[in-house]
Amino acid sequence: MIPIKVDSSWRGHADCKNCAIRGSVLFGHLTEDDLKLIHAPIDDLEYSAGSVLFHQQDAAKHIFTIKRGLVKVTRLLPDGTERIVRILRAGDVAGLEATVGDTYDNGAYALRQVSVCRIPIGVLRKLAAHSPRLHSSLMQKWANQVRESDNWIAELTHGPSRQRVARLILKLADTEEPSLATLFGREEMAMMLGLTVETVSRAIAAMTREGIIHRLDLHGRRYRLERDALDDVAVPA
Amino acid sequence: MIPIKVDSSWRGHADCKNCAIRGSVLFGHLTEDDLKLIHAPIDDLEYSAGSVLFHQQDAAKHIFTIKRGLVKVTRLLPDGTERIVRILRAGDVAGLEATVGDTYDNGAYALRQVSVCRIPIGVLRKLAAHSPRLHSSLMQKWANQVRESDNWIAELTHGPSRQRVARLILKLADTEEPSLATLFGREEMAMMLGLTVETVSRAIAAMTREGIIHRLDLHGRRYRLERDALDDVAVPA
């Protein structure tokens, strides 16, 4: 089902004080004294596209702050099929459930090259005991996850295929350059939208023909978007 | 779109010390001293089926602990359509996002007669400052919401209509008596499953004909379930 690749590389212990995205992550508000409390190591890891952060049901020993890249969160159904339920981006946290339970509720896999800080749950607990601000950061992360899941349900699981594909493309648009988007393999897009590979492919092909999106590479991953036209497809008046 | 009914009745200030479901709610671990810190009133409210706890975008001033009944959580899309994204039951909390933001991310409506404790957000903050256990209760509630949302996506938004309807029925089975279930109006079931009223009705009718479920009342709300057969429909081998 899942290609099991555990393909991470260790890039050293994290240097929280000088973290590039310190403002948006869990430890952003901690003081130097707080950080000194950390004894167990926080590791700075790289995962290549397709590799595993953790599987559903694994013992939950770490939470992962995502510094770069995209992570898919999947859920395994009793009948063995797998569904993508959310995507995490830089600033999000994977495996938050480690703070309240002892196994992961779902699997997390790198969709592209990903950089994370892997924080042992013990460290988190220790720091949490001292820092109310960390508490509110955690709450904030939880709230984001719920909002994302709810959006996902509302936007990507209902409606005609064209519309769903359009909405997914918009969701994947670059944050800095909103008229560019990097898609995934058709198979994965299909799993996100509850459609088949062929239907996704046809929708993209049709929109390309109609000039709503423009293919920029040979693999069909990178596109330039005609925002106005695409918005119209995504949210029909 | 939504029938606007604000139809709640005040049943007095909450008596947390003697709460029937104290063990499963937010304030379950607080001491009497903690509870004495509360000055702003926690109200004990009843909502009749169809009435509003809060709308999406309302100023978030309270969180609602559900003591009895069922609450639907809906999200409004830009194009004006509305989707049901989750259901809350006794022990769950509605409006958790009040702890981190100042508007509600989604709407909450009573599906049946509902009893709640309405806790002003200020009270929660004050107590949270004193009680680490309240913190972990909150985390637990957040984790439940995410797990529920993820389950919802995985189980109820993909697959053939029969299967989805079967899964929803199982989700609505009584906790004490698992072979009985109380459904909703077909319209609402359709909104939950991303199907049409007619399709839901046909699926239920078919399963009734096949003896997988048995109608117990005239309105088509209450059913007795043939668990084994229904499980087979919900999770095809």
Next chain:
DNA sequence: CGCGGCCTTGATCGCACTCAATTCTAGTGG
């Protein structure tokens, strides 16, 4: 009794799935 709401049933249509073939690209080794 008549009306309105909801559930059900029927007939038809179209979108998305299925099955299958083709094209394209990147990677491999001659």
Next chain:
DNA sequence: CCACTAGAATTGAGTGCGATCAAGGCCGCG
């Protein structure tokens, strides 16, 4: 440098499931 291959994306033809449109039935209520 070019065949060869494997994997992915695309395209095509045909089918079926669920949406749509439209009646009809059932119950509660005035």
